Amino acid sequence: MKKMLRVDVSKGSVKMESMPAEYERLGGRGLSSTLLINEVDPMCEPLGPFNKLIIAPGILGGTMAPCCQRISVGGKSPLTGGIKEANSGGISAQKLGRLGIGAVVLEGRDPKALKVLYINKDGAKLVDAPELKGAGNYEISKILREKYGEHIGIASVGPVGENLQFSATVAFIDQDGVPARHAARGGLGSVMASRGVKAVVIDDAEVPKVVKAKDQESFRQTVKEFVAVIKARPRVKNRLPIYGTPGLVAFASEVNSFPTRNFSTGTFERVEKICGERLVELIDERGGQRGHSCYQGCIIGCSNVFNDKEGRHKTSSFEYETLCLLGSNLDIDDVDAIAEMDRMCDDMGIDTIELGGAMGVAMEAGVLKFGDVDGAIDAVRQTAEGTVLGRLLASGPAIVGKVLGIYRVAAIKGQGFPAWDPRTAWATGTTFMTTPMGADHTAGRLQGILEFDKMEPGFCGKLSSTMQAQVCTQDSVGLCQFSDGTPESVMYLARLLSAYFDEPWEPEDIVSLGQKIFRTEQKFNELAGLGKQFDRLPEFMLHEPLPPTNSLFGVDPAEIDSYFKDLKDV
């Protein structure tokens, strides 16, 4: 039986409890969201004393199941005012799984405490860490790995989280100890910081390396088959280990869905300077790494290590979204400058999507300048320094737009848009509108589906609602989205869970699990006051055609509502 760790810094309490029966078959997002609706008042102030911050590996964290080491961070989001699950790679899910811990729940409010929560085979304790005050995630990783050993996992908040900013991340180190992985969206870093925890150290020394299923023989057989299926997928064979997510840059710009200059066009004229192909050239020239894995044992390796011109490490996990939001969206084509900003964001613990969106709006307002590399880097620096401009930018594009009087702001439920423009990517736009998370690209991956959907009425609503429920399941099992995407995955997940729990799981159970989690999250948002009026695209996107193809979003909101109403009845 798994355990749940409850920590309240304001009371100084650390309790390791048995996982309650109602949560035994949940993990990751499903566990986090269910805990939140059961224990957190949806009306509470996200940074006040009544919110909780939950860190939960997926159900299969620590097992041999392929690509199942994602970790969920949950809480009420200060950015959206709704429920939030932000998902990350790294080595921490594996280690929490090995320790038998299904969830770490941080409670109470004590924003000045900033303790280290140390977890190992013997339990957990709070440790004073005054030396970490104001520290960036790189420094935190260095100090804590020196102190506790290089085998530990770390979840931490940088200075932007300490400043209680709405775009603060929870950073997770990868297998190199680099804080390149983030539960980035929705400002959960500020929720963690306001609970009084600066870092969580997960020390899995002296525990078995593999978590066993109840029916380990059947589990092993399913793993073997699923590994082969994943490896055979074209994108896993041909794209992800070579180009990673930046492999989408050229495609997105070509189909006019690549946000450029604060979402004023979908095609970046100098895309060849920041696309995946260019990145790979530079990585190879400079002795970086492609096909990099965020944890040991990954069979995809979508990540990368990007070095500077002198061949020194600059950043890891340099992603598509960052290349767009801190690149084309700011009219910046200098990939080294974008890499510098990516590293700074990793270090300070700030969401590159939210910050890039905010800077784009500030550029439209004339407070920053499009294409001004030095100005952009300086602005990123200010987010950690806590200047008024820095603090404003670290609040995300929705707030920047309000303060600077900008009408054209790409945000839903207060959360800035990822790097897809709904005016050409209708199905993805439908997900942005309807996910309880605010505009979120991980809530229902449909980026290949473009406006030709208009040929089939109802297509976008149906597809998005199905995908969103599917993602809820993946995020609960801990399954990386890059491994998935075909109907047979549902069957493999059913077989894996059947073997893991040694009880019958049918494909329908996998589907209904996701639907139930989605419904739980919708319910939380309804209780928090986020009704269907919050499930809408920004007004300007409905009326301003997107050059150069002059596309407009063409899905009827009423039609979308009808699909999500159905899902509410689950």
Place this chain on the structure above:
Amino acid sequence: MKKMLRVDVSKGSVKMESMPAEYERLGGRGLSSTLLINEVDPMCEPLGPFNKLIIAPGILGGTMAPCCQRISVGGKSPLTGGIKEANSGGISAQKLGRLGIGAVVLEGRDPKALKVLYINKDGAKLVDAPELKGAGNYEISKILREKYGEHIGIASVGPVGENLQFSATVAFIDQDGVPARHAARGGLGSVMASRGVKAVVIDDAEVPKVVKAKDQESFRQTVKEFVAVIKARPRVKNRLPIYGTPGLVAFASEVNSFPTRNFSTGTFERVEKICGERLVELIDERGGQRGHSCYQGCIIGCSNVFNDKEGRHKTSSFEYETLCLLGSNLDIDDVDAIAEMDRMCDDMGIDTIELGGAMGVAMEAGVLKFGDVDGAIDAVRQTAEGTVLGRLLASGPAIVGKVLGIYRVAAIKGQGFPAWDPRTAWATGTTFMTTPMGADHTAGRLQGILEFDKMEPGFCGKLSSTMQAQVCTQDSVGLCQFSDGTPESVMYLARLLSAYFDEPWEPEDIVSLGQKIFRTEQKFNELAGLGKQFDRLPEFMLHEPLPPTNSLFGVDPAEIDSYFKDLKDV
């Protein structure tokens, strides 16, 4: 029959229309709110092309009815995201009434145009006014009165409105030509500016001075009786013409409901330095004026003219709310400094309540300092200069709290609290929660009713809902709230409207008119996504006792909801 003036700067169109039949018996707030729900999508972006800005005198504007020259400004509020009516004194309702204009409706979006809309007996026209770009309301008044004569009325936006800030006002000049009167709340100045209008000039030359009722004889008789009743009221006899609204300062502090240092206590230790009695001493010493009227013919004269130490005019209409929010709330006891800030706010066109609340939060965050007079004055200056700090402060306390990570923010529906703390003023707190306007002291005046209400369950909800509907009627008739407050007013209003329209109006009609307007506004907010979750006090106020009496708000939200649910059924 009255007329409606529709102006769209983006199309260059100016149309004088007959008032549609459905609006003939409406005026002021009732007309504005009904127009908004009929013509404006509640989901629209407040500063986008689909919002409208409505300026409407009350039904009895321009008549001889006592204290009936209030003017309403309406639109969807950028600050609250809901419907907004902000109400002002001054001379403009009278002049619009004389011109037979029931509403000026500004449509379309053209934030760079900033035209003057000139209205006189012959019609209306748009005039280029490049000389007014960036001008403050004092300068606007000077320039326009020089150009068009000293008899005109003016509604204008200062630089804070031009910057499209959420606390920008629509300023109205008083009978001295001083822009001391404001439709201050909810950022309607930015809605006006984004419609492309910098100022509206109302020239009533060569029109009859008094608007006649259909049954003028009966109207005249009722006016005579009502005047006597108003003049006999104790506060009209003893308090308002001497002390004006600042006469409440000492009382509010004594009963521990006077927000001090960002709402951290309800009693200001140095209240004697900023109270009404002190103000009157200074006014008399320096040759200022008390018992001042905002328009010619007022029988109360609640206003004042406050001079500096050299006897030169500093500010007019120096009010209770300003003395608190820019005084005690900032730990400032220097009444001349507060007067200086009041003048600056009048000039720049920024709501003193919203700005004072924002500065209090910035002081709690350490960005400004409590009690720092020079720092405070400099910060006020920055709101017009458009520095990042100035722009942030001009966005109101709710946004300042989000950006600076402050938990203790006194705001409802995004609008900052007026100068009453609900932890002692329960009935007023109930109004703050439930008015569709966001925390608003003019939505249901109950400041004399303190926490002893707890003796009677249901008292606050019942009283507040009744008062709010009553205020809706007053704001539609154009009746100043200071004239009112007794049951017999309803009877006099029924008699006045009976004579004005020459048709039977019963007291029940007066009550149901207000209820219907309130319901219309609730409906708009529901459609805009502001459900009952937005009718709540800030979390910290529910848990933090208010020193020195350690009061807590004690009205059950469910009980409050039940009263406002009843009103929804009207």
